[in-house]
Amino acid sequence: MTPPSPPPPPTDGLLTAGLRNLRALAHGIAHPSHAPTAPFADSPRQWQRILPYVVVLSLTGAFLPITIVVLTGSYDVPGALAGALAVAQTVPLLMLAHRPLQAWWIVLPADVAGALVLVGHHYQDNVWPWPAPVLIGYLFLLLAIALREKRRTLIGVWLITGAACLGLGLAFPDRNDGTNALLFILSSVVLVIGGAVRERGEAQRRLSEAQTLSEAERAQRTLLEERARIARELHDVVAHHMSVITVQADSAPYRLTGLSAEAAEEFGSIAASARESLSEMRRLLVVLRNDGTEGERAPQPGIGRAQQLVEATVRAGVPAELSLPAALSAPGALPPAVDLSAYRIVQEALANVVRHAPGAPTRVSVASDGAYLTVVVVNGPSDAPGSPLESGTGTGHGLIGMRERVRLTGGALDTGPLPDGGFRVAARMPLAPSSDPSPEDTK
Structure with a gap:
C-alpha cells in the first residue's frame, strides 16, 4: 500500500503577496545594495577617483548659500532657522558619492520640515512646498540613488516621495501651487533615466565578463x-x-x-x-x-616533404624558397616526433603567409648542427594590393599547434613580426630525446 502523497503547498493569496512585496520594498529602502564606495573607486586614473568627491563638494558648496539666501530673502525665515534648514537639506549631499540612500533618509524629512516651516512665513508670489534650490537638490539626490540602487529601492523611494507630496498638498490645499506634483513627475523621470543607465552599465559589464570567459574557453x-x-x-x-x-x-x-x-x-x-x-x-x-x-589514417609526413609544401605555396602566388640539406630529407634521418613536428611547423607557417600576407616573399630554412634541428620561416611584407585573404584573427590553432609541437619535443619556439612588416617563425628542437619542455615554451 503506497503512502498518501503530501498535500500541495498552499499558494499565496493576494494579501500575502502584497505584504511580501511591501516587505521587499521596505528592505530595499532600508538597506543599500552597494558597498559604501564612490563610483570609479577602482579606476587606474587618479582624476577619475577624485571626480565624484569634487562633484558632491561643488553641489553642496553651491546649494548651501543659495538655500539660505532664498529662505531669508524670499520667505522671511529668520537667519538661524534658515541656516539650520539649509544645513539639513544640503550638507547630506556630501554623502552622494558613497551613501546616497542614507542621505535621502536625512534630506526628505528635512525638506518636509522646511515646507511646514514655510507655511507660517511670508510666501506670497513664492513657490510652495518646494523652493527651487530644494527641488533641484532633491533631484540630484534621486539621480545618485538611481545610479547606485536596485529597481525595487527606486520604486520605494518614488512612492515615499509621492506620499510626501500628496500629504502636503492635501494638508494645505489653499497654499499649494503645484510644485508637489511637479516634484512627483520629475522624480519619476530622473529615477527612470538613472535606473536605465545603471542597468545598461551592468548589462555591458556582464557581457564583457561573458566575452572574457568565452575567449578563455575558446x-x-x-x-x-x-x-x-x-x-x-x-x-x-x-x-x-x-x-x-x-x-x-x-x-x-x-x-x-x-x-x-x-x-x-x-x-x-x-x-x-x-x-x-x-x-x-x-x-x-x-x-x-x-x-x-x-x-588521418595515412602515414604521417616528415620534413622530406617540405618541397611539396613550398611548391604548393608558389602555385598559390607566394614566391617561396626552401633550404633543406639532402641528409635531413632522407627517411629516418630525424627522430619521428621531430620530423613530424618540423613538417607541421613549415606547413602552418606557409599557410599563414598565404592567408595573411599574399604575395610576400618567403624563405624556409631547415638546418641541423647534430644536436638540434632548426626550422625558420621568414616572410616579408605583402606585395599584393588589397587586404589579406583573411582579415580576422582566425581560430588561433596555428601558433598554439606549433607551440605545443615544439614543447612536446623539448625545444623552443620564437614567433613575431619583423621591423619591415614581415613575420618570422623559428623553432629549435633537440634531436636527442628530451622529457623536459623548454622554459621558454612553458611561459
Whole structure:
C-alpha cells in the first residue's frame, strides 16, 4: 500500500503577496545594495577617483548659500532657522558619492520640515512646498540613488516621495501651487533615466565578463583540439614502430639460426607484449578519432616533404624558397616526433603567409648542427594590393599547434613580426630525446 502523497503547498493569496512585496520594498529602502564606495573607486586614473568627491563638494558648496539666501530673502525665515534648514537639506549631499540612500533618509524629512516651516512665513508670489534650490537638490539626490540602487529601492523611494507630496498638498490645499506634483513627475523621470543607465552599465559589464570567459574557453578548447590532433599523429608514428617490433620479434626464430629455446621464448614474449600494446593503442586511436576522419589514417609526413609544401605555396602566388640539406630529407634521418613536428611547423607557417600576407616573399630554412634541428620561416611584407585573404584573427590553432609541437619535443619556439612588416617563425628542437619542455615554451 503506497503512502498518501503530501498535500500541495498552499499558494499565496493576494494579501500575502502584497505584504511580501511591501516587505521587499521596505528592505530595499532600508538597506543599500552597494558597498559604501564612490563610483570609479577602482579606476587606474587618479582624476577619475577624485571626480565624484569634487562633484558632491561643488553641489553642496553651491546649494548651501543659495538655500539660505532664498529662505531669508524670499520667505522671511529668520537667519538661524534658515541656516539650520539649509544645513539639513544640503550638507547630506556630501554623502552622494558613497551613501546616497542614507542621505535621502536625512534630506526628505528635512525638506518636509522646511515646507511646514514655510507655511507660517511670508510666501506670497513664492513657490510652495518646494523652493527651487530644494527641488533641484532633491533631484540630484534621486539621480545618485538611481545610479547606485536596485529597481525595487527606486520604486520605494518614488512612492515615499509621492506620499510626501500628496500629504502636503492635501494638508494645505489653499497654499499649494503645484510644485508637489511637479516634484512627483520629475522624480519619476530622473529615477527612470538613472535606473536605465545603471542597468545598461551592468548589462555591458556582464557581457564583457561573458566575452572574457568565452575567449578563455575558446583558447582552452583550441589547445585541447591541437593536443588531440598531435596525439593522433604521434600515435600513427608510434604504432608504425610497434608494428615493426612485432614483425621482427615474430620472425626472429626463423631468421636467426642457432637460437636457444630461452631466446626464442623471449622473442615470443616480446612479440606478444608488442601486439598487446598495439591493440591498446588502436583502441586509443578510436577514441582520439571520434570525429570519424578516416583520412588521418595515412602515414604521417616528415620534413622530406617540405618541397611539396613550398611548391604548393608558389602555385598559390607566394614566391617561396626552401633550404633543406639532402641528409635531413632522407627517411629516418630525424627522430619521428621531430620530423613530424618540423613538417607541421613549415606547413602552418606557409599557410599563414598565404592567408595573411599574399604575395610576400618567403624563405624556409631547415638546418641541423647534430644536436638540434632548426626550422625558420621568414616572410616579408605583402606585395599584393588589397587586404589579406583573411582579415580576422582566425581560430588561433596555428601558433598554439606549433607551440605545443615544439614543447612536446623539448625545444623552443620564437614567433613575431619583423621591423619591415614581415613575420618570422623559428623553432629549435633537440634531436636527442628530451622529457623536459623548454622554459621558454612553458611561459
